[in-house]
Amino acid sequence: MSDKRELTFSPTTRIEGNGKVTITLDGAGNVSDAYFYATEIRGFDYFLRGMDADRLPFIISRICGVCSTAHVIASVEAIESIYRTEITETARKLRELLLMGQVISNHSLVIYFLTLPDFYFPLDEDASKRNIFQIMRERPDIARKAITLRSLGATILDLIGKREVHILSVIPGGLINPLLEKDREVLLQKAQSAWEVAKDALAFGKELFDKNWSDFKKAGDCKTYYMALTKNGGLEFYNSKIHIIDPDGNIVSEFSAQDYMKFLEEKSYAWTFAKFAYLKSPGWPTGIVQVGSTARMNVNQRAKTEVADREMKEFKRKFGSPTHATLLFDYARLIDLIYACERVQELLGDKDLVRTDTRVKVEPKGGRGVGVVEAPRGTLAHEYVLTDEGRLEQMKLVIPTQMNNVAINLNVKDAATEFIHNGEIKPGLLNKIEMVIRAYDPCIKCATREADGNGRIQLEIRDSRGQIAKMVQT
């Protein structure tokens, strides 16, 4: 009889940030526990205290270079809610367009650069080949498509946000600059050619997904609550209510951004730099909640654009609603992308988008306020308390990866249990487990902004004598 042992994969690859996974096996070689943890940490929550509110959004942006736009907009909206600023309709449209640009830029990265290699190559492919660079060598046409999509997102952020990474133009009161008519035309043209690519990505993605689905469906399917922004049951990323549904799909809470913190709580563990967020009611550990692509499909009944609506309904027909299999995040991400590409064309088709009333005057005051947006990885909330002098007194951020953190850990264990029996480690196993993590597109950078460090993720499976506390009972 072999002794208890532990497997560690470090660093986990093809995700944003630094992490690791540990899996512990019992005496018989079966999985007893699994952990996915973040090994970097920074400290934004502390060093920003005392800062002038007018510099906050642009420094907060540095939490994450991948989804910086969502952070900037959530931050500015939190400040505006304290100042009681009503921004103009034009500014609202431009902010939504920026968020759509962010979704396109992020999802094209995740779909093509991070997860496609798993679906494109056979499961036992040589690890040194399993990446986008190899795909680019074999299929330059796919590389071109990835770049066309990514470049639409980047151009939106550049022409409206004024920088592709860490946008500048969004400030309390609206946007510094109106959109120029010539820029609207450039964007509209780009959006139309990107739309062809997006449809193609959907067809290609669905084909690869269907081929692999029977292998993947067992890789983690823990049943949890889901949360997303919604407007009358339709998919939304900006300026709308938040819904939480239970594991059976019943709506349990419905609230607006300012009440957000009444529903969410967070806790930390000594074994990871990423905190865990969960629902106050029903509390820990039942109140595990997931956000992101699958959550958006589970919470909403429809999408207001044509193709995304059809695809969402087909998704629900195929997999049920709510659906829990982790790898469906990869499928649902394609529907997000389709929605964003359609919505960008709608917004850009509106001639009023170039109106010059993008900015209103703000009147700084103290108080507490919350800003919530749907970031590419799920619902993102910033809460600030400002002093009467306009300095930051307190800050609380609830970030998608913190919410998904619990589900990631549970599903990693679930997948490990499915794939490891009697201590036999089959080739490709590590990658199958990493695929579960990758499906969430976790952003370790965001989840570990709190102290000083780096988003390195590792997966550990520890033996039962390991000093790490068990995270949650299932």
Place this chain on the structure above:
Amino acid sequence: MKVSIVSLTCCAGCVSSFLNAGEALLEILSGNFEVVYSPTFADLKEVPSVDLAIIEGGVGTKDDENLIREVRAKSKILVALGICATHGGITSLGNMFALRELLEKEYSLVEKTQLPELEDLMYPISNFVDVDYYIPGCPPMPFLIVHTLKSLVGGKEPPRNQSVVCTECHRKIIPAKLDRLYGVYEKESDPTLCLVSQGFVCLGSLTRDGCGAPCPRAGFTCFGCRGPPDSMMYRVRDMYGFLIKVIAYRTGIPSETVKAELYRNPFIFHTFIFSKFQRSIAREKVI
């Protein structure tokens, strides 16, 4: 050319910026540029020997330190990409606090854990290894990254930017008569006039060029993310005095008043966070 792309403690924005280069990115990737190691994009877990290593992020943990030492030993050319790698970046704002204490309070990290040990401060990579080229910026613009990489792939010295952001900004400098300084959000700016002469604290006059001045062009003050230009690299202390002179001259506000406003805590930390460039860095290596 075999390439490693390594991400230390950072926000991943610099590599995101590289991926925004569009056609130029395709051109690089389809040429003599084979990415063999990159935890963000590829599955190889061990650091290989390469011709070129691109590093984003600073050193915040012992893991970072070990990794950067190993990467340096196995790379012919090492490029520090972005202000975290070149000087510590926004994250080094945390250096004002004892992070370890905060960690203990917030994460109850009193027991022994498997997490990497933290460095006492957030460091730029040059504190630990020799760096061949520095590309400062938060993040550096996509074209700046690809131009530099193209030169390196072609075996050439990359072109350098030695002047200040004002040289790339179209705004006219006309000294004004103002009674105070303004925050970026306080009033709308005139699109043709220098931001400083309108009372905004724009750092363009003491920041290295090469970015194309996207921020002042958009009506947002330059926040200095490219660090000091050649002429000021070894006189970082003089920079504050220089900025006061520039602002006083262009706004007509007395230097004493400008100084009092600029040196107000914590404004000064956040204003000059990007300007504390390592003195030991040879300026010939800054792109």
